[in-house]
Amino acid sequence: MTLKAILFDLDGTLVSSEDIHYQLWVEILNGYGVPFSEQEYKRLYAGMPSAANAVDMIDRYALNTDPERLLKAKIHATHAYLARRSYPLMPHVRETIASFEAQGLILAIVTGADRTSVMSNVHAHDLQRVFATVVSGDDVVHNKPAPDCYLLAMSQLGLRSDECVAIEDSEHGVMAASQAGVACLAIPNAMSIDHDFSRATAVLSSLQDAQDWVAQRVFQA
Numbered sequence: 001m002t003l004k005a006i007l008f009d010l011d012g013t014l015v016s017s018e019d020i021h022y023q024l025w026v027e028i029l030n031g032y033g034v035p036f037s038e039q040e041y042k043r044l045y046a047g048m049p050s051a052a053n054a055v056d057m058i059d060r061y062a063l064n065t066d067p068e069r070l071l072k073a074k075i076h077a078t079h080a081y082l083a084r085r086s087y088p089l090m091p092h093v094r095e096t097i098a099s100f101e102a103q104g105l106i107l108a109i110v111t112g113a114d115r116t117s118v119m120s121n122v123h124a125h126d127l128q129r130v131f132a133t134v135v136s137g138d139d140v141v142h143n144k145p146a147p148d149c150y151l152l153a154m155s156q157l158g159l160r161s162d163e164c165v166a167i168e169d170s171e172h173g174v175m176a177a178s179q180a181g182v183a184c185l186a187i188p189n190a191m192s193i194d195h196d197f198s199r200a201t202a203v204l205s206s207l208q209d210a211q212d213w214v215a216q217r218v219f220q221a
Helices: 020-030 038-045 050-061 068-085 093-102 117-122 148-157 171-181 209-221
Strands: 005-008 105-111 134-135 164-168 182-188
Touching: 005 148, 020 050, 020 068, 038 093, 038 117, 050 068, 068 117, 093 105, 093 209, 117 182, 134 148, 148 164, 148 171, 164 171, 164 209, 171 209, 182 209
Parallel strands: 005 105, 005 164, 105 134, 164 182
Antiparallel strands: none
């Protein structure tokens, strides 16, 4: 493998947002009289695009609404939050980016989140110069765990799957990368620790470990 690019997920990988997403869903579901536990979020919804979550929640909790309306409520709540503040970066993000850039690697974001939310965080942390492309959930018909977002990113970068490595935090993200033929490093967080990472190329504990894993491949090439 001649490694040329790192394809980062956003939520739970570059930014610490899963706790916030959970709290926003708690507020929304509370309006329908539905109690929503953190364990339910971890087990069923962490790492999944909001559109898929909305469909499942309506069926699971018999909500008197439709997926489009519930999704709009979540997007509105997310944008309102981001208008006030950004999601904090995950540990070691800036050092990891600097390490990968020093090795001459192309960096990209491949996420299921909507583009407004993605770019809000990219600009808030002054990372817009870092990424050669950003593929959001708005850019594909089929979001994660479908492979479409990764296939689009590789097309935009002009790269093959064996020239890329993805970094993900959830089972659904790993599945998306795997189905696109991209090697995937899984870095579970508190919300995704119990996910099935059997499709991952490696399961690591931090972005620091990802730096070491990538450096070995680059220097061996």
